Amino acid sequence: MENKTLVVYFAQRGNDIKGHCPKIAAKAADCLRKKGIEAETFAITPAETYPEDFNEMEMAVKAELASHARPELTSKHSGMKLVKDIVLVVPNWWNALPPAVNTFLDGYDFNEKRIIPIVSHGGDGGKDIECELRKLLPKTRVMPVVEISDKDTDDCDEKVARAIDELLTNN
Template sequence: MSKSLVAYFSVSGSTRKVAQRLAKVAGADLFEIVPEQPYTAADLDWTDRNSRSTRERDPKCRPAVASTCENMADYDTVYVGFPIWWYVAPTIINTFLEAYDLAGKRVVPFATSGGSRMGGTVAALEPSAPGATFAAGDALNGASDAKLEAFVKANA
């Protein structure tokens, strides 16, 4: 029997709300990806070239996470949610993925954004989970329950 996890990173709460609803629709467990060092408003100022989020655009950057999912081996499908930053997932998502052996698992990215789509997200994440099968994913801003159900069905 297949078991699913919805893991998510949320700063403003938008991704958290979608992740909670997605977990309910998918019958999945929920795990929050929490940064070891919380983000401040100044850290998130994308107009400041020296802000933390701007510096973390570097694909080599790996912000630390506060905890790990102790039972990752139990899951066959891992939905991974995040806000889109500069057309890709924040690099803390790479940190999360690299903490586990996801070979043989299905990774389904989903995002929230003020207007961006998934962009190059999957291509940027795939190297962080060798051997995993990645779905194309989708932006789920304001998704209805029907859209979430269709998303789960399409990625089963």
């Protein structure tokens, strides 16, 4: 069947159910399910794990961002051609996408698809990331960003539901 909906999220350490993005993605998939849409989920996870120490991690990420690195991912999605709508849940990393998300975006043809970005952040929102996505994917319909602050992750069901409604009503 074509025109599938896919929930894609950044998971720094694979099955990281504690991360904000995995939690928000689970809420989005649940919300879609309640509306009768069985959406598959897909995690964007770098093959090489970042250091546990935050300062070391920060240095590694900054080096990647400066060199426009495209770190290898743990897996590739095999059915992207059948996907029409993508709920993309990503963190704000210095007002940019994590490099691994760029690897994901480089890996498929997103022309004619729709992306609804949900940005999980620590206070800076996600407007820069919406702009970055529009620049990277000029032929993709990038919907207005949904911003979820870390302190609201556990209570964001209504916000996520509104975003899904937007996706479903604006075909």
